[in-house]
Amino acid sequence: MNTFRNSLQKLFQYPSALAGLFVVFILIVVAVYTVIAIPYSEAIRLWRGGEEVWYQNPRFAPPAWTNYFSAKKHSESFAVNSLHGQIGKVVTPGNGGTSTIELTYPFDFSYDDFPQEMLLYFTSTFKEKQPFVSVELLTPDGRRIRIANFAIANEFTYRFSQDVKLLAKLQAQDVIPALFSIPNSETPLKGKYQLLITGTTFEPDSNMDVEFVLHGQVYGLAGTDHARRDLTLPLLWGVPVALAFGLIASMGTSILTMIIAAIGAWYAGWVDELIQRITEVNLVLPFFAILIMIGTFYSRSIWVILGATILLSIFTGAIKGYRAIFLQVKESMYIEAARAYGASSPRIIFLYLIPRMIPLLIPSLVQSIPAFVFLEASLAVIGLGDPVLPTWGKIIQDANSNGALYKGYYYWVLEPAVLLMITGLAFAVLGFALDRIFNPKLRDV
Amino acid sequence: MTGAGIILPLSDQQEFEVTMAITTQPSAEILVIKKTYRERAFMRVFRYIGVRLLTLFGTVVIGIYLTIMIANMGGYVDRIMRNEIRDRITQRIGLSAASQQMDPAVRKKLIEDSIALEEKRVGLNVPIAVRNFRYLSNALTLNLGRAINMTSDSGSKQVRLILLERLPATLLLMGTSQLFLFFSSIFIALSLSRNYGNFWDKFIIALSPTSAVPPWFYGIFLILIFAAAFKVLPFGGMVDSPPPANTFDYAVSVLQHLILPGVSLVLSSFFISVYNYRTFFLIYSSEDYVDMAKAKGLPSRDIERTYILRPTLPNIITNFSLLIISLWTGALFTETVFLWPGLGRTLFHAIGQYDTPIIVGSTIIYAYLLAMTVFLLDFVYVLVDPRVKIGK
Numbered sequence: 001m002n003t004f005r006n007s008l009q010k011l012f013q014y015p016s017a018l019a020g021l022f023v024v025f026i027l028i029v030v031a032v033y034t035v036i037a038i039p040y041s042e043a044i045r046l047w048r049g050g051e052e053v054w055y056q057n058p059r060f061a062p063p064a065w066t067n068y069f070s071a072k073k074h075s076e077s078f079a080v081n082s083l084h085g086q087i088g089k090v091v092t093p094g095n096g097g098t099s100t101i102e103l104t105y106p107f108d109f110s111y112d113d114f115p116q117e118m119l120l121y122f123t124s125t126f127k128e129k130q131p132f133v134s135v136e137l138l139t140p141d142g143r144r145i146r147i148a149n150f151a152i153a154n155e156f157t158y159r160f161s162q163d164v165k166l167l168a169k170l171q172a173q174d175v176i177p178a179l180f181s182i183p184n185s186e187t188p189l190k191g192k193y194q195l196l197i198t199g200t201t202f203e204p205d206s207n208m209d210v211e212f213v214l215h216g217q218v219y220g221l222a223g224t225d226h227a228r229r230d231l232t233l234p235l236l237w238g239v240p241v242a243l244a245f246g247l248i249a250s251m252g253t254s255i256l257t258m259i260i261a262a263i264g265a266w267y268a269g270w271v272d273e274l275i276q277r278i279t280e281v282n283l284v285l286p287f288f289a290i291l292i293m294i295g296t297f298y299s300r301s302i303w304v305i306l307g308a309t310i311l312l313s314i315f316t317g318a319i320k321g322y323r324a325i326f327l328q329v330k331e332s333m334y335i336e337a338a339r340a341y342g343a344s345s346p347r348i349i350f351l352y353l354i355p356r357m358i359p360l361l362i363p364s365l366v367q368s369i370p371a372f373v374f375l376e377a378s379l380a381v382i383g384l385g386d387p388v389l390p391t392w393g394k395i396i397q398d399a400n401s402n403g404a405l406y407k408g409y410y411y412w413v414l415e416p417a418v419l420l421m422i423t424g425l426a427f428a429v430l431g432f433a434l435d436r437i438f439n440p441k442l443r444d445v
Numbered sequence: 446m447t448g449a450g451i452i453l454p455l456s457d458q459q460e461f462e463v464t465m466a467i468t469t470q471p472s473a474e475i476l477v478i479k480k481t482y483r484e485r486a487f488m489r490v491f492r493y494i495g496v497r498l499l500t501l502f503g504t505v506v507i508g509i510y511l512t513i514m515i516a517n518m519g520g521y522v523d524r525i526m527r528n529e530i531r532d533r534i535t536q537r538i539g540l541s542a543a544s545q546q547m548d549p550a551v552r553k554k555l556i557e558d559s560i561a562l563e564e565k566r567v568g569l570n571v572p573i574a575v576r577n578f579r580y581l582s583n584a585l586t587l588n589l590g591r592a593i594n595m596t597s598d599s600g601s602k603q604v605r606l607i608l609l610e611r612l613p614a615t616l617l618l619m620g621t622s623q624l625f626l627f628f629s630s631i632f633i634a635l636s637l638s639r640n641y642g643n644f645w646d647k648f649i650i651a652l653s654p655t656s657a658v659p660p661w662f663y664g665i666f667l668i669l670i671f672a673a674a675f676k677v678l679p680f681g682g683m684v685d686s687p688p689p690a691n692t693f694d695y696a697v698s699v700l701q702h703l704i705l706p707g708v709s710l711v712l713s714s715f716f717i718s719v720y721n722y723r724t725f726f727l728i729y730s731s732e733d734y735v736d737m738a739k740a741k742g743l744p745s746r747d748i749e750r751t752y753i754l755r756p757t758l759p760n761i762i763t764n765f766s767l768l769i770i771s772l773w774t775g776a777l778f779t780e781t782v783f784l785w786p787g788l789g790r791t792l793f794h795a796i797g798q799y800d801t802p803i804i805v806g807s808t809i810i811y812a813y814l815l816a817m818t819v820f821l822l823d824f825v826y827v828l829v830d831p832r833v834k835i836g837k
Contacts, residue, residue: 016651016654277500277503277504280500280504281504281507281508281511282508283504283508283815284504284505284507284508284509284512284808284811284812284815284816285508285511285512285808286512286774286792286807286808286811288777288778289512289777289792289796289804289807289808290512290515292777292793292796293515293516293518293796293804294515296796296797296799297518297521297522297525297799298518298521367657370657370658371657374657374658374659374662377662378659378661378778381661381778381781381782382777382778382781382793396665400665400782405665405668405669405672405673405680406673406680408673410669410673410674413665413669414669417662417665417666420662421658421662424657424658425654425655425657425658427657428654428655428656428657429654431654432653432654
């Protein structure tokens with residue numbers, strides 16, 4: 001315990017290691033928070049839900065905070081719903097069971113580009129006669145643009161940009177820029193806009209509500225991808241996945257390697273010989289090719305890949321290194337003493353041999369974590385990521401296969417890449433410092 | 446890198462190869478026969494070579510057999526291939542105009558016959574156990590055979606030709622980057638170990654953890670900066686499309702395409718490599734005989750050459766030879782990210798198309814190269830280090 005405390009004190013001499021430790025701590029907190037706040041099933045629903053989950057989001061939108069760093073302000077996305085009281089709703093009863101429903105939503109628009117799209121999602125209740133709706137847009141300079149009139153079914157979606165009649169009326173190339181620009185120019189008109197929806201219902205119990213969705217050019221904290229998915233989800237969920245994969249793989253590999261090396265060194269003879277031969281065979285096996293084969297032929301589940309990774313990583317060079325040291329330790333006096341009083345072989349291996357090696361185990365364990373974290377991302381990048389789980393590697397793969405760098409969607413690649421980099425480097429600097437502390441040969445050089 | 450005590454500028458796997466090469470002793474006991482020293486030495490070497498060759502060959506056989514088993518997934522791939530063949534042939538015959546007028550029974554028979562023929566071509570008519578052994582013996586005799594689905598750019602289905610066609614691309618990329626990495630890191634490590642503790646030494650130490658990041662990852666950043674943002678270098682591929690007709694322009698275009706993948710391969714191992722060599726040299730320069738040489742007042746160049754580089758020569762040679770054979774495997778992920786038409790990417794495509802002959806072919810060549818290198822290194826050690834004797 002004392003040596004442990006000493007090592008910890010030495011760790012404080014390495015500022016980089018402290019920074020690494022701090023980052024690892026933050027990552028663990030985020031991972032715990034993510035798993036509790038967005039449970040697995042919810043994460044999968046949000047990640048693989050389909051259009052009805054993602055309809056509120058624009059496509060290929062960088063995060064909203066990029067506006068702080070650019071002179072040109074991009075329009076932000078929003079979605080408001082009269083069901084949630086976000087749109088002003090006034091119901092005026094009329095004659096013979098009819099009533100007029102006025103929905104108004106004022107919004108500020110002070111951006112330098114146009115939104116991608118505007119949508120209205122109507123829901124209504126009626127028995128026979130469909131409610132009738134007219135939509136208008138009031139611009140800051142006092143124009144009143146009539147958008148459309150239509151009857152709505154129980155569910156009805158109106159897409160501004162797809163309305164051919166409106167396009168003809170506006171005499172423009174595209175609907176959205178025409179609505180938001182100064183007349184006869186291409187510059188956006190900044191100011192307070194107001195969306196006015198007047199609905200008429202023809203039955204006493206008939207009612208209607210609307211959700212107004214504006215797809216801007218930027219969205220939320222992390223932006224969106226080609227399928228309108230909010231990237232905050234995979235970025236957050238990538239943390240526990242990366243940590244779990246890295247930690248389990250490195251712990252499984254190092255601990256099993258150590259146990260097998262100890263067993264080989266202790267029993268010697270054919271056990272040792274067998275372990276040596278397996279190690280040599282494992283050398284011939286193509287590591288990545290086998291992982292890819294398992295991913296392609298059998299299962300892309302992250303747990304299967306994890307198991308295969310551990311299996312293939314046990315019998316590597318480390319086993320030779322540990323074996324050499326175990327062979328030395330085996331000859332030491334305290335082991336002889338244990339033998340003399342009749343300690344069993346398992347007892348000697350697990351209680352006397354292996355604990356001696358823990359100082360050597362810890363740095364190599366921490367140092368191997370980044371390799372496994374990046375392995376998951378590497379497999380994902382060539383299209384063999386877990387098909388269900390949202391991970392950082394999956395984001396990079398989606399971005400790559402959609403030509404993100406080519407088309408200039410840098411945020412899409414940079415966000416997961418930077419997170420991967422931070423995670424990998426945090427463990428790497430920590431392990432590096434631990435190695436120098438625990439490895440006496442390195443202490444002076 | 447691990448707690449092994451020996452620090453070598455190598456990955457885990459390579460590190461093992463080194464220790465394997467250095468520490469493996471023949472298990473056979475040495476015959477004690479009264480003979481002249483020369484005869485005994487000859488017997489010892491002869492015996493050692495025999496045992497060594499046998500174990501290495503056994504290792505290769507088992508390794509290749511396991512690869513074949515995995516490449517077939519215990520028959521699972523067969524099912525996929527059978528279904529795929531049935532689908533393809535049924536569709537082809539169903540769509541062809543001639544079969545429209547055929548009697549259904551005749552058409553059915555035609556389909557079944559074509560499927561049987563195709564399965565025979567691919568080799569599916571033989572039980573999997575037999576086929577595995579056939580693959581094994583063909584592989585061991587380097588009879589690489591024909592690919593199932595892939596073809597080379599020149600249209601051949603010969604595995605040998607497919608692999609040979611991709612070899613120059615991989616050699617170009619891996620060769621330039623790895624050789625540069627090797628020589629530059631030894632050179633820089635020597636100069637760092639000469640005056641360790643100075644700013645550059647600390648700088649390299651501080652940056653060495655960055656090598657945890659794989660090359661393709663640096664590749665993405667490099668693409669972002671130089672291809673996407675500044676538009677000075679191409680995104681990927683090996684040559685402009687269409688390729689320039691002029692040889693000089695062609696070479697320039699290839700060089701332009703080589704820069705980003707090459708730099709990312711070098712960047713991702715440079716710092717750890719320099720750090721490891723430097724630490725390695727430092728450990729050796731703390732030996733007593735180095736102090737002695739310094740006390741004698743020898744110039745530092747001579748000290749380095751005779752007392753530091755000489756004893757580390759076996760390690761350096763090992764690293765170098767492993768580097769040479771690692772060229773064969775290519776850089777799978779980097780080649781994929783940069784769309785570089787090398788062996789690594791070919792292997793990846795072969796797996797995607799269930800092309801067992803190519804997977805096995807690529808593996809057996811690597812296995813042979815590795816076994817041969819490990820075998821030859823034993824003799825090289827004797828040449829460079831008089832303390833080492835074969836079979837002792």
